[in-house]
Amino acid sequence: MLKQLRQRLNTRMGFFWLLIILFWAKTVFAYLTEFSLGASDVLQVFLMLVNPIAITVLLFGLALYIRKTGFFYYILLLIDTLDTVLLYANVIYYREFTDFMTVSTVTGYSKVSQGLTGSSIALVNWYDWLYWIDIVAMLALYIFKRIKHDDRPIRRRKAFAYTSVALAGFGLNLTLAEANRPQLLTRTFDNNYIVKYLGLDAFTIYDGVKDERTNHQRASAKKSELDTVEDFTKSHYASPNSKMYGIAKGKNVIVIHLESFQQFLIDKKINGKEVTPFLNKLYHSQSTYAFKNFFHQVGQGKTSDAENMLETSTYGLATGSLFAQLGSDNTFQAAPAILKQRSKYSSAVFHGNVASFWNRNNTYKNMGYQYFFDASYFDTTGDKSTGYGLKDKLLFKDSIKYLQRLQQPFYVKYITVTNHFPFTMDKEDTTFKTTDTSDSAINGYFQTAHYLDQSIKEFYAYLKKSGLLKNSMIVLYGDHYGLSNSENTTLAPILGKSAKNWTSYDNAQLQRVPFMINMPGTKGGKVESTYGGEIDVLPTILHLLGISSKRYVQFGTDLFSKQHDQVVAFRNRDFVTPKYTVLSGKVYSNSTGEEVEMTDSIQKVIDKDQKKVNKELSLSDSLNSKNLLRFYHPKDFKKVDAAKYNYADGLQKEIKIENALKKASTSLYSKNGDKSTTSLYKTDAPEASHKKTNSTRIQITNPDDTSTTSSSSSSKK
Secondary structure: HHHHHHHHHHHHHHHHHHHHHHHHHHHHHHHOOOOOOOOOOOOHHHHHHHHHHHHHHHHHHHHHHHHHHHHHHHHHHHHHHHHHOOOOOOHHHHHOOOOOOOOOOOHHHHHHHHOOOHHHHHHHHHHHHHHHHHHHHHHHHHHHOOOOOOOOOOOOHHHHHHHHHHHHHHHHHHHHHHOOOOOOOOOOOOHHHHHHOOOHHHHHHHHHHHHHHHHHHHOOOOHHHHHHHHHHHHHHOOOOOOOOOOOOOOEEEEEEEEEEOOHHHOOOOOOOOOOOOOHHHHHOOOOOOEEEEOOOOOOOOOOHHHHHHHHOOOOOOOOOOOHHHHOOOOOOOOHHHHHHHHOOEEEEEEOEEEEEEEHHHHHHHHOOOOOOHHHHOOOOOOOOOOHHHHHOHHHHHHHHHHHOOOOEEEEEEEEEEOOOOOOOHHHHHHHOOOOOOOOOHHHHHHHHHHHHHHHHHHHHHHHHHHHOOOHHEEEEEEEEOOHHHHHHHHHHHHHHOOOOOOOOHHHHHHOOOOOEEEEEOOOOOOOOEEEEEEEHHHHHHHHHHHOOOOOOOOOOOOOOOOOOOEEEEEEOOOOOOOOOEEOOEEEEEEOOOOEEEHHHHHHHHHHHHHHHHHHHHHHHHHHOOOOHHOOOOOOOOOOOOOHOOOOOOOOHHHHHHHHHHHOOOOOOOOOOOOOHHHHOOOOOOHHHHHHOOOOOOOOOOOOOOOOOOOHOOOOOO
C-alpha cells in the first residue's frame, strides 16, 4: 500500500493531487480557525468545505499544459506558493480588519499600508508555520529527489478534461450557492458570504472583475459629466427656513438608527399596551419635530442604502449595495467630514456586528468617520447577541466607555440590530404580550420593537444624568420596512384594514418610517405633515446646525424649507407626493386610496414628476458609479484621505487625544473631572448581570437571511 502510494507520488498527476489536497487542508484550516464565515446550515457547511477544490484544480491545472519536466514541477510549486501567499495575506489582514483583502487593497499602496504594515508582525501566531510547511517540504523533497521526476507529459486532452471538470464543478458550486443565497453576486453585502459559498480564490477573481469593471467605467468618465449633476442639484437646492437655521448650532448630534422600524408602530397598541411608549412620548414632545409622511427610499442595499442617503444625500445603486460595491474607493462628501471641516466635530459609529458587514469598515473611512466601534469592541458572547450583533440594551450600555471619551461636539451614529428579521427574542428579554397571528415574524416584530423602545429609554436616562442630553440633538429614523409585502395581508387586520381589499397602494403607504429630530430643552416641536424621505436628512441636519448645504452636491432638500421638494422617489422609480402615489405606471389618489381616473391635467403633473424622479436617480447613479465627486472641490472641503483612518485601538486613541489636550479636552470624561460616567447607566438587560467571558473577539455569526425563509420575505438587512 505504502509502495503504491509512493509510486503514485512519483507521477505528475500524483504530485499534482498531493499539492491540491495539502492546499485544500490549509484553506479549510483558515476557514475554521481564522475567518468568521458563519455557516449556519448543512448546505453552507458542505459548500464551505468543498469550495476550494474546483477553483484550486482550475488554477493548479494550468501546470498540466506544460510539457517540459522541470518547468512543470516548478510552475506547479510557484502557483501553489502564490496561492498560499494570497491565503496567508488574507489571514493576517483578517486578524486586524475582520475582512478580506480586495484587489484595490493589494494594488493600491495606501491600502496595502493599512493592512500589511509592520503591525502585521504582532498579528503572527505561533502556528502560522502550518501555512508554509507543505511548500517547504515539497520543494525539499523535489530538490533532493525524494520525489522523482516524471518525464511523461500530460496529454493535452487530459489537461483540458481537468479544466472542463473544474469549471463544471465550480458551476455546480455556484448553482447550489445561489439556491441557498439568492442574488449572491448581485446583492453582496459582506465579503464573508462570497468566501463562505465560493472560496477565497473565487472571491479574489470576482472582486478583480468587479474592480476592473468599475475602473473602466470611471476611466471613461469626464469632468464635464459632473456639470449636468451640478446643474440639477443647484436648481433643486432649497434655501433654509430662517426660523430653523442654526437652532442646534454647536450641539452634539446623536443619530439612532431604528432597525426595520416602520411608522405604524408609533402609537400602536397590542392587547391594550403601547408597543413603543417611550418613542411615542418623544414623537409627541414639544421638543421634537416629527414627520408622519417620511418614507424610506432604499433599494437592494437596504440598511447600507439608508446610511448612504443620510450621510451623503445621494441615492443607493439601482442594483446591489453602494457600500459593498463602491464604498472602498469612492469619493464622498459625507456628514462626518463636512462637520469636522466646518465645525470641528469628532465622529464615531457604534454597531454590535462585525466591521465588514456591508463593507462598513472601508466605506466609513472614505466618509471620514474618526472611530468605528464594531463587535470587536464589545463582549458579544453567549446570549448577549442575536444573529446580527450585540443586543440593543447592551450596545447602548457598553458604548458609554467610548462615548464619554469623544471630544465634543461630536457626531455619532448608533446602529441597532435587535429589531431585525426574523424578530426573535430570548424569553428572558421580553414580557410584552404580542399578537397571535399565523405569521411568527409579525408576532415577533412587536416584541422586538418594544425591546428597542426600552433600550432607547435607558439610553435617554443616561444622557440626562450625564448632562449630554441638554447639549445634544438626537435624530431617530427607521431605515427600511421590517415586514415585507407578503406579510402585509396578515398584518392588515391588526392595522384595522381588510386583508381582502389590500392593494399595492396599501403596501406603498407602509413604506413610511419614523423620522424625529429631538432637541431636549426646546419648545415648538410638532408632528409635521410634510412629505419627505431619507435623501432629505443631511441638508436638513446641516441647516439646523447652521451649516449651509448649498456648496455640496446633494439630491435631497431641507424638510423645513418652504422650497422643499415633496416628490419622494423610490429606488425602482415609483414615487409618492402629497396628492398621488405612482406605482408601476398606476396612479392612486392619497385621499381615497383608489386608482385615479386620468385626465390631461393630472397626466401632465404625473409626467413632470416622473421625469424629475428618473433624472434624479440617473444622475445620482452616474455620480456614484463613475466617482464624479473626485472632480468636485467645494469651498473649504478637503478630500478625505482614508489611509489616515484605522479603527483599531479606538479607546487608546481617544485617551491619547485627551492627554494631549489636557485642560482643553472637551470630552464628557474630562468635563466630569476625569471620572467615568459608566456607573450612571442603568439597564434591566438580564445579560448585563451575567459573568463576562475573557474574550472580546468577535463571536457573531451572520445568519443567511434567505436560507430559512421564502424569497418574498427574505433579504431584510
